[in-house]
Amino acid sequence: MESDPRDDLAIIERAEAAPYVSYPATPRWMYPAFALWVGAYTAAYALLEVHALLFLAVVVGLLGAIILALRWMHRWHGALPLPGRGTPPAEITRVYRQYFAGIAVLVVAVVVLGLTAGIAVASVAGVLLSYPGLLAFDRAYHRAAAAVRERLA
Amino acid sequence: MIDGLDPTIHAPKRLAAMAVLDNSMSTSFRFLAEHLRISASDLSKHMSALEAAGYVTVRKDGRGRGATTTFSLTADGRRAYTAHRAALRALLDESPTDVSGGAGR
Numbered sequence: 179m180e181s182d183p184r185d186d187l188a189i190i191e192r193a194e195a196a197p198y199v200s201y202p203a204t205p206r207w208m209y210p211a212f213a214l215w216v217g218a219y220t221a222a223y224a225l226l227e228v229h230a231l232l233f234l235a236v237v238v239g240l241l242g243a244i245i246l247a248l249r250w251m252h253r254w255h256g257a258l259p260l261p262g263r264g265t266p267p268a269e270i271t272r273v274y275r276q277y278f279a280g281i282a283v284l285v286v287a288v289v290v291l292g293l294t295a296g297i298a299v300a301s302v303a304g305v306l307l308s309y310p311g312l313l314a315f316d317r318a319y320h321r322a323a324a325a326v327r328e329r330l331a
Numbered sequence: 332m333i334d335g336l337d338p339t340i341h342a343p344k345r346l347a348a349m350a351v352l353d354n355s356m357s358t359s360f361r362f363l364a365e366h367l368r369i370s371a372s373d374l375s376k377h378m379s380a381l382e383a384a385g386y387v388t389v390r391k392d393g394r395g396r397g398a399t400t401t402f403s404l405t406a407d408g409r410r411a412y413t414a415h416r417a418a419l420r421a422l423l424d425e426s427p428t429d430v431s432g433g434a435g436r
Contacts, residue, residue, distance in 0.1 A: 181341075181343075183419045183420075183422040183423045183426070184423060185343075186341075186343070186346060186419050187416075187419050187420065187423060189343050189346055189347050189350070190346060190347075190350045190416060190419070192347070193346070193347035193348070193349075193350030193351045193366065194350045194351070194353065194354050195354075196350075196351050196354075196362075196366045197351060197354045197355040197358070197362075198354070200362070200365075200366065252356060252357070253359075253399065255362075256358065256359040256361060256362030257351060257354075257355035257357075257358040257359065257362040257363075257366075258355055258356050258357075259354055259355055259356075260355065260356045263353075263354070263356075264353050264354030264355070265353070265354065266354070
């Protein structure tokens with residue numbers, strides 16, 4: 179127990195940052211897949227008034243797809259961070275905040291369009307908004323991760 | 332022993348492993364070995380010690396070349412790590428030397 183606490187805290191800071199800044203490149207198919215998922219999820223609401231059970235089955239299927247995707251991402255990454263847990267670097271926390279703000283904007287836009295212009299329009303808008311949104315998030319995340327790596331090098 | 336400092340996780344490699352685990356849903360053996368830059372046998376020894384202390388759980392999936400081993404922190408492990416981290420910070424705060432620009436957040 180005689181090591182310098184500064185050295186130990188430096189070890190901690192680098193190790194805590196590792197799950198956020200050490201990751202394989204995002205597969206290209208993930209952006210359109212995510213956008214199509216948003217579109218499909220929105221479109222599923224068209225079934226709500228026609229066939230409630232079918233709607234429920236589709237929603238459960240889509241949520242199951244997300245769970246499978248998360249399990250795959252977990253294996254692919256090796257140490258997938260869980261937002262809300264742990265101590266992400268400040269640079270990453272900022273990007274997370276932007277991400278959740280973006281999700282909120284997307285949800286509001288899709289719901290408003292669904293109520294005013296119809297589910298088909300909302301579904302298409304969901305695809306068209308989430309695709310560039312995810313790309314922007316990914317780029318912002320890479321920049322933040324690079325800044326963290328540089329700071330801790 | 333200083334209050335909160337845990338001898339089980341004080342060793343640098345174990346401390347780093349606990350820090351990684353605290354920030355992920357679970358962590359693969361390969362990720363830990365690469366980040367900690369230690370051999371598989373050394374990592375196995377460290378993780379066995381943490382498992383014996385009740386700080387991590389081990390999960391093995393599959394067999395052969397595709398097999399994966401992942402580790403997760405237990406509630407006790409998270410408590411011990413949080414206390415250890417806080418104790419280190421307290422030690423640093425008590426230190427008379429200027430340590431600005433260190434690992435603080």
